[in-house]
Amino acid sequence: MEKKLILDDTVRTIGKRTDGYINFGQKPDGSQFRIPVIVIEGDKDGPTLLVDACTHGDEYEGAEAIIQMADKLQTETFAGTFIGVPALNFEAFSCISRVSLSDGFNLNRIFPGNKETYITHRLAYIYMERVVEYADFVITFHGGGDVLHLEPIIGYLPGDDEISRKTLELAKAFNQKFIWRMQNLPFNGVSSIEYKNILGIPSILPEVGSHCGRLYDREKNVKICYDGITNVMLALKMLDGELPVPVEKMHVELHYLHSRNGGIQRLVKKKGEIVEEGEILGEIYDVFGNKIEELKAPYRGVVIGFWSVPVIRPGDWWYLYAKILD
Numbered sequence: 001m002e003k004k005l006i007l008d009d010t011v012r013t014i015g016k017r018t019d020g021y022i023n024f025g026q027k028p029d030g031s032q033f034r035i036p037v038i039v040i041e042g043d044k045d046g047p048t049l050l051v052d053a054c055t056h057g058d059e060y061e062g063a064e065a066i067i068q069m070a071d072k073l074q075t076e077t078f079a080g081t082f083i084g085v086p087a088l089n090f091e092a093f094s095c096i097s098r099v100s101l102s103d104g105f106n107l108n109r110i111f112p113g114n115k116e117t118y119i120t121h122r123l124a125y126i127y128m129e130r131v132v133e134y135a136d137f138v139i140t141f142h143g144g145g146d147v148l149h150l151e152p153i154i155g156y157l158p159g160d161d162e163i164s165r166k167t168l169e170l171a172k173a174f175n176q177k178f179i180w181r182m183q184n185l186p187f188n189g190v191s192s193i194e195y196k197n198i199l200g201i202p203s204i205l206p207e208v209g210s211h212c213g214r215l216y217d218r219e220k221n222v223k224i225c226y227d228g229i230t231n232v233m234l235a236l237k238m239l240d241g242e243l244p245v246p247v248e249k250m251h252v253e254l255h256y257l258h259s260r261n262g263g264i265q266r267l268v269k270k271k272g273e274i275v276e277e278g279e280i281l282g283e284i285y286d287v288f289g290n291k292i293e294e295l296k297a298p299y300r301g302v303v304i305g306f307w308s309v310p311v312i313r314p315g316d317w318w319y320l321y322a323k324i325l326d
């Protein structure tokens with residue numbers, strides 16, 4: 001890393017690894033809003049890979065994988081620099097919340113942020129200025145959190161230029177089946193997209209794990225994240241070794257299908273199922289047991305995710321349903 005990432009507080013330095021915090025605002029209680037950062041300098045020259053998690057505070061699978069990867073890399077030979085940010089929205093993470101508690105904002109809708117207004121906007125701005133800026137490649141982990149289930153899917157912003165080509169290569173290198181072309185998102189301010197658009201950094205968004213699988217699948221999903229980081233580092237030649245056998249990919253475009261009514265929902269089609277146009281995806285019942293809504297597949301597609309809580313409110317994301325592109 002030529003330019004130097006500066007931490008405000010160093011917690012510890014062990015050999016080539018430094019753990020610390022970047023501060024971005026004093027709270028009324030005198031403590032700081034802060035971003036925990038792990039920096040590990042490799043033994044040879046190479047790219048800087050930034051891996052972050054908990055842009056949404058309740059999506060922990062990537063966080064655990066970052067902690068495990070840092071533990072491995074501090075004693076292992078590798079090229080380049082690894083920057084790990086296990087809990088970007090540290091306040092939301094601490095409160096087991098998707099969004100910021102102090103101002104209510106969803107950090108993944110307000111990038112690139114600004115220094116002058118709300119604390120979550122300041123977090124986005126300071127993070128890009130003081131951390132993301134130093135990266136050559138970014139993996140930014142998400143997941144289903146506490147209310148959705150998602151099959152592992154690797155998002156990237158497509159385009160015709162060289163950065164977009166590298167971004168797609170990164171998404172494929174992660175080595176999961178579903179590759180998500182994020183060309184039609186119905187909202188703005190997504191960190192991974194702004195890292196690419198504003199800073200020109202190839203950046204991918206893996207969605208892995210959720211609360212509904214954590215009782216049995218916590219380790220499995222953390223391992224998917226961990227293996228994905230390893231595979232990207234192998235592809236970038238930061239680690240020596242054989243690339244894994246590529247899994248067969250399905251390129252998709254994700255759509256968010258909302259519920260019209262609230263009630264108790266029943267999932268008819270579940271994760272990974274291919275559904276024909278017109279087939280019923282899910283149903284909603286009122287508290288007297290009457291069916292009040294049916295959701296039909298608007299096209300032939302594949303179920304990537306769904307609302308995982310039995311109760312659903314009007315307007316919630318019910319199905320994350322994908323068009324199959326190729």
Ligand SMILES: [Zn+2]
Pocket residue numbers: 055056059108141142143
């Ligand atoms: Zn998320």
